[in-house]
Amino acid sequence: MAAFLFRAVDAAGRKHGGVIEAGSAAGARATLRERQLLPISVEATTAASKKTEGAAARPAGFSLGRRKARMSGRDLTLVTRQLSTLISSDVRIEEAIRTVAEQHRSEGIASILLNVRAAILDGRSFAQALSDYPDIFTGFYRATIAAGEQSGKLGSVLLHLSDFVENRQKNRQTVQLALLYPALLAVVSLGIIVLLLTYVVPDITRVFIARGAELPFLTRAMIASSDAVTAYGWMAAAALAAGAFVWSRWARVPKNRLAVHRAISRNALTARFSSQINAAQFVGTLATLVQSEVRLVEALKASAGVTPNHFVRERIAGIATRVEEGVSLRSAVNEAACFPPMVAAMIASGETSGKLGEALARAAADQQQELDARVKALVALVEPAVLLLMGGLVLVLVLSIMLPIIGLNDLAGS
Secondary structure (H helix, E strand, C coil), rough: CCEEEEEEEEECCCCEEEEEECCCCHHHHHHHCCCCEEEEEECCCCCCCCCCCCCCHCCCCCCCHHHHHCCCCHHHHHHHHHHHHHHHHCCCCHHHHHHHHHHCCHHHHHHHHHHHHHHHCCCCHHHHHCCCCCCCCCCCHHHHHHHHHHHCCHHHHHHHHHHHHHHHHHHHHHHHHHHHHHHHHHHHHHHHHHHHHHHHHHHHHHHHHHHHHCCCCHHHHHHHHHHHHHHHHHHHHHHHHHHHHHHHHHHHHHHHHHHHHHHHHHHCCCHHHHHHHHHCCCCCCHHHHHCCCCHHHHHHHHHCCCCHHHHHHHHHHHHHHHCCCCCHHHHHHHHCCCCCCHHHHHHHHHHHHHHHHHHHHHHHHHHHHHHHHHHHHHHHHHHHHHHHHHHHHHHHHHHHHHHHHHHHHHHHCC
């Protein structure tokens, strides 16, 4: 079974469209005809196989659904919650996925879910089926699902996972909305300054030169800046774009990315902030999995996937290895030396009391609260900083224009 996007018309000429499950494109057309619909187009949303029509016409790995489908954070949270409710009610995973797919009006989301269901019916695990859409279901998401499947606690794991996805989406939206105004202000201000330097300053410069006025240093600096922007502005923009492109390609290499992340985690300016971010993500995820009764080693391996810093990920992998060898989690975390001391202390108290899940949850809440306060403080400083910087640039620009004008008026008065 696979998912197909279809367009059809009924006997009255009304158009219909959506997603339908069938074994092949021919089977999908037959099903549409049984519904008294005339097929106009039927397109597979998964890689065409030799058993489906038109298999030879498509390259290997082609995926219409993967190319067209999108799922927002809100949709991902809703889908995860719905699956959690159904699976916790002892509904089979493939039936739960089909039920959720039927409830969504979005053809893209329905096609994703039906393709995942088809992969499960073909014998793959839920986590393996999700790997067909890595841009939507991240490595952490799939690792968490795999841990839930192995532990037999998939319903509760999905519930905790939906909470995590929802909180992450809320935090991201909060930061994005807070930075939106300063970003727009900076872009508009820089655009105005560039326009002034490109079109206004040259005309004013000609007036000053024609009058033979002695220009102050600020004005001469502005004229030099205007000449530089006019003559080399496009070259500077091209160089910046090329540099950004080269950097992005260079940073994608795993070895280079690891070196960058190592520098971030050890630099005096970024080490503390990086440690808090990674600790909040790691401990929060580990708490979710431990409370869902996932084995500690599997929970550690899954939690490594959510950690943004790849250098810290390697350290967490080392923690999992040490725990698997029989070392206590507290000792392994202390050996890794990549998290705040408070995290290690909370883990120690949780292991001593036998309530590791609760201790991890409290540690995660503390780290997230401290991180949120730090982020809010930084975001609150961005807006006045941008205002001061842009206002200072505009002030310098205005002064460089006004000072020669004042000098000309004094000369004319005398």
